[in-house]
Amino acid sequence: MRLGRPVLWVFCGLVGFWLVAPALIVLPLSFTGQASLVFPPRSWSLRWYANFFGDPAWIGAFWTSIQVAVLVTVVSTVIGTAAAIGLTQGRGRAVVAANALILSPMIVPGIVFAIGSYATFLALRMVGSLGGFVMAHTVLALPFVVIPVAARLRGFDRRLELASASLGAGRWATFRQVTLPLVAPGVLAGALFAFVTSFDEVVVSLFIQSPYLQTLPVKMYSSVSRDTDPTIAAAASMIIVLTTVLVLVASYVTVRRSRAR
Amino acid sequence: MPDSAPPTGLARAGGEITLERLTKRYADTAAVEDVSLTIRPGEFMTLLGPSGSGKTTTLNAIAGFVTPTSGRLLIDGVAVDNVPPHRRDIGMVFQHYALFPHMTVAENIAFPLKQRKVARGRRAELVDAALATVRLPGFERRYPHELSGGQQQRVAVARSIVYAPRVLLMDEPLGALDKKLRDWLQLEIKRIHDELGTTFVYVTHDQDEALVLSDRVAVFNHGRIQQVGTPGELYERPSTLFVAQFLGDSTVLRGQVSRNGSGGSSTLGKCGRILRAPGSLDGTGSVDGAIVVRPERLAVHANGGGPDGTDWNTLPAVVEREIYLGSSRKLELRLPDGDPALVREQAGRLADVRPGDQVTLAWRVADSVLLTDDPDVEAALT
Numbered sequence: 127m128r129l130g131r132p133v134l135w136v137f138c139g140l141v142g143f144w145l146v147a148p149a150l151i152v153l154p155l156s157f158t159g160q161a162s163l164v165f166p167p168r169s170w171s172l173r174w175y176a177n178f179f180g181d182p183a184w185i186g187a188f189w190t191s192i193q194v195a196v197l198v199t200v201v202s203t204v205i206g207t208a209a210a211i212g213l214t215q216g217r218g219r220a221v222v223a224a225n226a227l228i229l230s231p232m233i234v235p236g237i238v239f240a241i242g243s244y245a246t247f248l249a250l251r252m253v254g255s256l257g258g259f260v261m262a263h264t265v266l267a268l269p270f271v272v273i274p275v276a277a278r279l280r281g282f283d284r285r286l287e288l289a290s291a292s293l294g295a296g297r298w299a300t301f302r303q304v305t306l307p308l309v310a311p312g313v314l315a316g317a318l319f320a321f322v323t324s325f326d327e328v329v330v331s332l333f334i335q336s337p338y339l340q341t342l343p344v345k346m347y348s349s350v351s352r353d354t355d356p357t358i359a360a361a362a363s364m365i366i367v368l369t370t371v372l373v374l375v376a377s378y379v380t381v382r383r384s385r386a387r
Numbered sequence: 388m389p390d391s392a393p394p395t396g397l398a399r400a401g402g403e404i405t406l407e408r409l410t411k412r413y414a415d416t417a418a419v420e421d422v423s424l425t426i427r428p429g430e431f432m433t434l435l436g437p438s439g440s441g442k443t444t445t446l447n448a449i450a451g452f453v454t455p456t457s458g459r460l461l462i463d464g465v466a467v468d469n470v471p472p473h474r475r476d477i478g479m480v481f482q483h484y485a486l487f488p489h490m491t492v493a494e495n496i497a498f499p500l501k502q503r504k505v506a507r508g509r510r511a512e513l514v515d516a517a518l519a520t521v522r523l524p525g526f527e528r529r530y531p532h533e534l535s536g537g538q539q540q541r542v543a544v545a546r547s548i549v550y551a552p553r554v555l556l557m558d559e560p561l562g563a564l565d566k567k568l569r570d571w572l573q574l575e576i577k578r579i580h581d582e583l584g585t586t587f588v589y590v591t592h593d594q595d596e597a598l599v600l601s602d603r604v605a606v607f608n609h610g611r612i613q614q615v616g617t618p619g620e621l622y623e624r625p626s627t628l629f630v631a632q633f634l635g636d637s638t639v640l641r642g643q644v645s646r647n648g649s650g651g652s653s654t655l656g657k658c659g660r661i662l663r664a665p666g667s668l669d670g671t672g673s674v675d676g677a678i679v680v681r682p683e684r685l686a687v688h689a690n691g692g693g694p695d696g697t698d699w700n701t702l703p704a705v706v707e708r709e710i711y712l713g714s715s716r717k718l719e720l721r722l723p724d725g726d727p728a729l730v731r732e733q734a735g736r737l738a739d740v741r742p743g744d745q746v747t748l749a750w751r752v753a754d755s756v757l758l759t760d761d762p763d764v765e766a767a768l769t
Contacts, residue, residue, distance in 0.1 A: 288452055289485035291472040292556075293499035293546065299473075303498070307489045 149366055156359035163354050174360040184357065187345035188364075191325055193256065194341060198263040198324035203317040205264070206271025210312075211305075213272065214279040229269045236329040239266070244333040254336020262334055263324040270323055271316030278312030318376045322369050397516055401429035401586030402463045402476075402553030404449060409458035411444050418444040420610040422458070431580050431587045433597040436607030437633070445607070446556055446590045451475050462554065473502070475554075478547030478585075482559040484539040486531040492518075492542050493527035499550040517545035520579060537568045544576070548583060557589045561596065573599055594634045598622070606630050622681070628761045631679040638685060638728040640702075641760055644668055644676030653757055658723045662700045664755035675760040682731035684754040687718060687738045693747035700755060702748045704728055706740050720748060 151165060159169030178184045213225050231239060243262045244253070252258035282305065290300040306313070328343045335344045342365070346358045404426040411419040419441040426432045434442035447453040448460060451472035460468055467475055478499075486495050493514050500510045518524050521541040531539055540560055547555055560576070561569040577600055580587050591597055597604045598618040606613045606621065606629070614626045625631035628639065642655040646667045655662045655678050664678050678700075688694075693701050704720040707727075716737055720728040728748060732738065740746050 283483075283485070285481055285483065285485045286487060288450075288472070289479065289481060290487075290498075291452075292450055292477060292479035294473050294476075294502035294550070295498070296471070296473050299502060304487055308487075 152359050152362045152366065155356060156363040158356050158359070161356070163356055163359065174356045177355075177357045178360045178364075181357075184342075184345060184361065187340045187342045188361070190256075190259075190339060191342040194259045194263060195321045195324040197256075197260045198267050199317050199321040201260060202264045202267040202271050202320040203313060206268050206316055206320070207275050207309075207313055209268070210272045210275035210279055214276050228272055231266050232269045240330040240333040243330055247334050253334050254339045256339065258334050259331065259339070259341065262330050263327055266327060266330065267320035267323040270319035271313075274312040274315040274319070275309060276312075278309040282308055314376055314379065318372055321372065325369070326365065396513055397520060397548055397551050398583050399551035399553060399585055401584055403428045403461075404554060404586065404588065405459075405461040405464075406445070406449075407459040407461070409445065409448060409460060410456050411441075411448060411453060412456045417610050419448070419455075422610075422612055424605055424612060424615065426586060426588060429584050429586055431577075431589065431600055431602045433589045433591060433601040433604045434607060435591060435594060435597040435604050435633070437592055440607040441610035442590045442592075442605075442607045443558060444610075446558055446588060449554070449588060450477060450479050450556055476552050478550070478552040478555045480540070480543050480547050480555070480557040480560045482562045484531070484536075484543045484563075486539055486543055486546070488531055490530075491527065492523075492529050492531070492534075495531070495542060496546045496549050499546065503550060505550075513549050514545075517549040520548065520582065521545045521575070536564050537572060540564065540572065541575070544579065548579065548585070551583075552585065554586045554588065555583075557587065559591055560589075561593075562591075569596075576600065598634070606633060608633075623756075625679065625756060625758070628677060628679070628758050628764045631756065631758065632764060636682050636729055636731070638680050638682060638730075640678045640680070640722075640726070640728075642676065642678075643673040644757065645673045652752075655757075658702055660700075660702055662702070662755070663697070663752045664700075664757040665753060666757050668757060668759055677758050677760050679756045679758055680750050680754055682717070682729045683733070685728070685730040685748060685750045686732075687720070687730055687740055687746040687748055689738065689740055690745040690747065693749045698752055699749055700752055702728075704746055704748045706742050706744045706746055708742055720746070722748075 154167060155163055155165060156174055157170050157172065158164075158167035158174070159171040160167060178188075209224075209228055213221055213228075243258075247253045247255075247258050247262075252261075286304050286308070287300050290304045291297075295303065326343055327341070328347060331341045331344045332347065335341070340348075342361060346361055349355060349358050404424075406422055406424045409419055409422045410417060422441070422445060424432075434445055436442045444453055448455050451467070451470065455468070459466055462475065462477075487498065490498065493511075496514045496517050497510045500513060505513070514527065515524070518526060521544050523538060523541050523545070526534070526538070526542070531542065534542065540563075544560070557576070561572055564572065573596060576587075576589075580600075589597075589600060601618055603615060603617055604621055605615045608629050614621060614630045616624075621630060621634050625634065631637050632639070640655065640657050640662065642657045642662075644653050644655045644667075647654050647663065651667065652663055652665050653667045653676075655664065655676060657678075662678055668674050668676050687704070687706070693699075702722060704722050706718055707721050708719040710717040710719070714734050716732050716734070718730040718732070718740070720730060722728055730748070738746075
């Protein structure tokens with residue numbers, strides 16, 4: 127099968143291209159000199175980046191997204207890790223039910239969740255509030271924390287916790303010095319997924335936004351539906367670079383950690 | 388040996404452990420049933436039994452990992468039933484080492500000292516002393532995955548003795564190691580016990596290990612203690628058929644036992660002969676019983692020979708197989724009623740017999756141990 131290997135490479139290359147092309151096409155578009163999203167660009171400039179950083183509406187949306195995503199990361203990582211510990215230690219119907227409940231945002235259609243959130247937040251006067259964004263995004267991010275942390279905990283030798291207790295460490299000391307360091311790669315992956323989930327969430331955010339508090343994806347969406355201004359390409363490029371850097375850093379740290387053992 | 392003096396700071400007077408009618412039930416099965424036992428300060432006590440006999444559950448109850456259903460547990464006279472594991476001041480060594488993989492050897496051993504807020508300088512001293520005790524100096528900066536199984540277990544022992552706990556619990560610590568390493572580490576564990584003076588409670592299913600290591604052994608079966616005693620007492624004077632067969636080889640001669648007048652001895656009918664044994668069994672008239680004799684107490688004589696008189700029991704037998712072991716020889720015999728018998732002879736004192744020979748099996752009445760029959764004993768042993 128001398129032909130097999132090159133064919134496989136070509137096939138994989140095509141699939142890879144198909145997966146990343148839509149994202150990559152945005153990068154050259156963001157440097158276009160024209161005022162439209164025509165590909166390929168015929169001239170080059172940095173004016174759309176200047177436009178992005180010069181416009182308080184864009185900067186404000188970007189800043190809001192960062193704030194929301196960081197808060198969501200902290201809250202969902204703490205809750206999700208605690209939930210994963212409970213779900214992997216417990217047994218019985220209550221645990222199965224809790225597991226299904228926590229993972230349900232992955233299955234429930236986003237639009238349904240968005241309408242529900244909107245109705246609830248209207249009643250609670252939380253539409254367009256930072257707290258509202260954090261709460262809604264945390265629910266969406268939780269499964270992405272629980273899944274990797276629980277996977278890591280299932281491979282974790284519980285006897286180490288018994289050993290730790292016999293050596294004089296209480297529950298909290300055991301968690302901090304034994305359990306957490308050993309499941310840290312799962313927690314880190316979860317935190318990263320949580321950040322990204324919040325940072326590029328559109329559907330729910332569209333419903334619970336207000337003119338005074340918008341996240342970056344919401345601003346991009348309203349911008350593209352009103353005027354096809356390449357500023358959104360600049361914004362999109364920065365989102366791609368930011369998330370790519372985060373993923374690379376996280377995987378680098380994870381690899382180094384597992385090599386240390 | 389001049390270097391075997393206890394390293395500074397690791398010796399500690401051992402604690403006394405008292406189990407009072409300890410019982411642990413899961414759903415409707417009892418893992419441990421009505422176990423009472425006092426482990427003396429500084430003693431090496433082994434809990435011996437087949438898997439599922441309750442020995443590990445008992446150990447975990449002492450450690451605090453298992454909450455007893457009923458009964459009491461005292462350490463140095465103080466009830467610890469409501470004391471969580473990390474406040475019991477005990478050490479534990481696990482079968483699969485349970486070293487923390489993300490910490491170096493030195494960090495692993497310093498872990499219990501850190502929990503006790505021992506000053507940094509003192510920590511390093513104690514880690515050195517513990518590593519010297521387990522004979523692994525210079526391993527401080529290694530990670531557990533860089534060590535062999537035997538080395539990992541020695542680090543685990545160092546970690547559990549570095550804070551001089553009053554009690555050290557060991558749950559089949561040599562179970563995952565190969566035979567040669569096991570024999571050597573056994574002696575190391577015994578040496579460490581002698582050096583430290585800590586109370587050791589050791590769980591194993593290996594009877595040889597129990598005999599080599601222990602001051603006393605508690606034999607478990609079906610969640611109950613069958614017998615507690617020194618290795619010599621258990622071997623020479625087993626109190627149940629299970630103990631007789633679990634510890635070492637034995638020849639079991641079953642039959643109807645009757646009290647022999649008022650002389651404090653009994654008789655058992657076997658293959659048309661009357662066998663005598665000291666002591667008597669509970670019950671009136673004749674009861675199901677057995678005479679147990681250790682193989683090295685039995686002798687074979689070529690047909691026609693053999694001792695006579697009231698001090699000796701004799702039975703006819705046929706040699707089925709001989710197993711030559713260098714320093715000794717084992718003979719497997721068949722009695723006229725089909726039961727087996729096992730004889731061990733020391734080199735230099737071998738009888739002139741070979742397989743197929745008709746022989747006389749003889750032993751002293753005083754070497755016979757009379758026990759109540761237990762029909763389940765073979766099932767319990769396999």
